[in-house]
Amino acid sequence: MAQATPRSTVEAAVRPIRKRPKPLPWPLSLYQTYVGKKWVMAITGVIGLLFVAGHMFGNIKMYMGEQEFLHYAEGLRTVAYPIVPEKFLLWVARLGLLGALVLHLHAAFSIWNHNRKVRPVGYQSRRDYIAADWASRTMLWTGPIILLFIAFHLADLTWGVEAVNPDFQSGEVYQNVVASFSRWPVATIYIVANVALGIHIYHGAWSLFQSLGVNNPQINQGRRIFAALFALAIVAGNVSFPLAVLLGIVE
Amino acid sequence: MKFTLKVWRQDGPEAKGRFETYEANNISDEMSFLEVLDVVNEDLIHAGQVPIHFDHDCREGICGSCGMMINGQAHGPQRGTATCQLHMRKFQDGATIVVEPWRAASFPIVRDLVVNRSAFDRIIEAGGFVSVNTGSAVEANTLPVPKQVADAAMDAAQCIGCGACVAACPNGAAQLFTSAKLQHLNLLPQGQAERWERTENMVETMEEYFGTCTNHGECETACPKNISIDFIAYMNRDYIKAKSLNRKLAGQGLE
Ligand code: HEM
Ligand code: SF4
Ligand code: FES
Numbered sequence: 034m035a036q037a038t039p040r041s042t043v044e045a046a047v048r049p050i051r052k053r054p055k056p057l058p059w060p061l062s063l064y065q066t067y068v069g070k071k072w073v074m075a076i077t078g079v080i081g082l083l084f085v086a087g088h089m090f091g092n093i094k095m096y097m098g099e100q101e102f103l104h105y106a107e108g109l110r111t112v113a114y115p116i117v118p119e120k121f122l123l124w125v126a127r128l129g130l131l132g133a134l135v136l137h138l139h140a141a142f143s144i145w146n147h148n149r150k151v152r153p154v155g156y157q158s159r160r161d162y163i164a165a166d167w168a169s170r171t172m173l174w175t176g177p178i179i180l181l182f183i184a185f186h187l188a189d190l191t192w193g194v195e196a197v198n199p200d201f202q203s204g205e206v207y208q209n210v211v212a213s214f215s216r217w218p219v220a221t222i223y224i225v226a227n228v229a230l231g232i233h234i235y236h237g238a239w240s241l242f243q244s245l246g247v248n249n250p251q252i253n254q255g256r257r258i259f260a261a262l263f264a265l266a267i268v269a270g271n272v273s274f275p276l277a278v279l280l281g282i283v284e
Numbered sequence: 285m286k287f288t289l290k291v292w293r294q295d296g297p298e299a300k301g302r303f304e305t306y307e308a309n310n311i312s313d314e315m316s317f318l319e320v321l322d323v324v325n326e327d328l329i330h331a332g333q334v335p336i337h338f339d340h341d342c343r344e345g346i347c348g349s350c351g352m353m354i355n356g357q358a359h360g361p362q363r364g365t366a367t368c369q370l371h372m373r374k375f376q377d378g379a380t381i382v383v384e385p386w387r388a389a390s391f392p393i394v395r396d397l398v399v400n401r402s403a404f405d406r407i408i409e410a411g412g413f414v415s416v417n418t419g420s421a422v423e424a425n426t427l428p429v430p431k432q433v434a435d436a437a438m439d440a441a442q443c444i445g446c447g448a449c450v451a452a453c454p455n456g457a458a459q460l461f462t463s464a465k466l467q468h469l470n471l472l473p474q475g476q477a478e479r480w481e482r483t484e485n486m487v488e489t490m491e492e493y494f495g496t497c498t499n500h501g502e503c504e505t506a507c508p509k510n511i512s513i514d515f516i517a518y519m520n521r522d523y524i525k526a527k528s529l530n531r532k533l534a535g536q537g538l539e
């Protein structure tokens with residue numbers, strides 16, 4: 034019988050899509066590979082989680098009245114004072130958070146940039162995902178929303194940029210919050226951004242255990258629950274503030 | 285049973301592919317998916333046409349060559365099953381089934397449903413072995429291995445290198461394969477001597493060819509051997525250690 038199968042003449046060659054990096058000295062070497070970058074992402078993510086948890090918890094003080102809230106704001110500026118200069122630890126924290134944010138963003142960008150090269154021809158039929166959930170597949174959307182929100186939030190209540198918060202008065206922390214959240218478009222931005230943050234955390238606070246290699250049958254069940262509760266607590270707390278102002282509970 | 289198959293046909297690596305539609309009649313529900321392709325190919329051959337190319341060898345779920353995307357899922361709808369062991373009773377009679385090859389830059393299509401998986405071999409060559417002369421087997425009690433460790437190593441060793449994890453992953457990452465091939469050795473006493481070099485070399489070779497993991501967990505559901513993403517976590521931990529340890533002290537667990 035005739036050979037029914039004409040053979041293809043072109044070889045399906047496999048070529049690397051990335052060069053293996055020349056090792057830099059430790060600890061920079063940790064950041065040269067994507068497994069290492071993901072580790073940095075998880076560490077900086079934990080810093081972010083600690084920050085948002087502390088930030089949310091501190092803001093609950095606004096339910097205890099203007100005096101308490103102002104006192105709390107004052108307290109942040111004078112942590113460990115007079116052992117260290119006033120605002121010293123505040124600035125240490127600010128710079129640390131900025132550094133963590135920059136690393137987190139760079140790692141995210143670099144991972145995205147690598148992963149977009151690995152499937153030049155995509156599936157031509159519909160994919161049917163089983164495990165990859167909505168949260169895990171929108172990290173690259175919720176992340177930038179959070180970034181934009183961070184910029185807006187700083188302009189609104191830290192720097193008091195005229196165009197964002199015209200009633201801003203330096204030092205009047207409580208009144209600034211009330212003035213800002215009384216405007217419903219601003220309140221909406223806060224609510225939407227914090228829901229995005231909650232979705233980001235729902236995946237991130239689970240994912241970081243894998244990236245750091247924290248995996249033990251004793252706790253594996255708890256990791257998903259932890260992430261869900263963490264996300265829920267942050268969203269519930271942070272969304273309650275603009276709602277409380279809009280409803281006149283905080284005024 | 286009767287099925288309509290929409291199968292990806294591509295004449296060579298550089299050729300433009302297309303879906304072609306075939307009817308498969310008189311299919312028994314006890315047939316495997318590959319046997320249905322055999323039936324379609326019989327018809328094609330009788331009609332003087334080129335049969336559908338697909339990879340297969342053992343047809344009992346151990347060689348890892350029969351991977352294909354079936355209705356958007358690697359190895360089709362049944363969990364923990366390779367295409368060769370997927371039976372037609374899993375499908376509705378009269379259904380239309382779409383079949384496509386794995387898609388990844390490092391799994392180039394050879395023809396139709398056949399892809400070149402030799403990038404996996406590059407990862408194995410980088411350290412997926414134990415290079416000591418073991419001689420004849422030692423007396424079992426000289427190398428105590430806790431039961432849980434032996435079980436975990438055996439779970440990892442089940443990987444058949446089919447590539448479903450890469451194919452299913454939204455990032456085209458090979459973390460599940462690499463971690464399985466790494467940890468079945470790293471967990472056992474015989475794997476300790478080369479543990480840190482192996483980890484470093486296999487992970488870094490993996491990154492030359494594949495995407496990187498963002499913990500979707502999709503690979504685990506696609507894997508015909510139910511390899512767990514726990515191994516990816518172990519690999520991540522071993523990699524950071526491999527980069528940071530004083531290897532001069534690594535021999536006796538002194539690190
Ligand atoms: C500033 C904007 C942000 C962007 C653009 C961003 C982006 C990302 C991206 C793309 C991922 C990776 C997802 C993946 O690979 O699966 C990620 C992971 C993560 N993010 Fe963010 N993120 C941002 C802010 C934050 C903040 C404020 C937090 C703190 C709550 C945070 C916590 C985390 C955590 C914990 C992870 C998981 C790390 C891991 O899987 O190892 N992110 N982020
Ligand atoms: S880990 Fe599972 S899906 Fe990946 S190559 Fe091995 S057997 Fe196939
Ligand atoms: S043909 Fe060997 S695993 Fe399917």
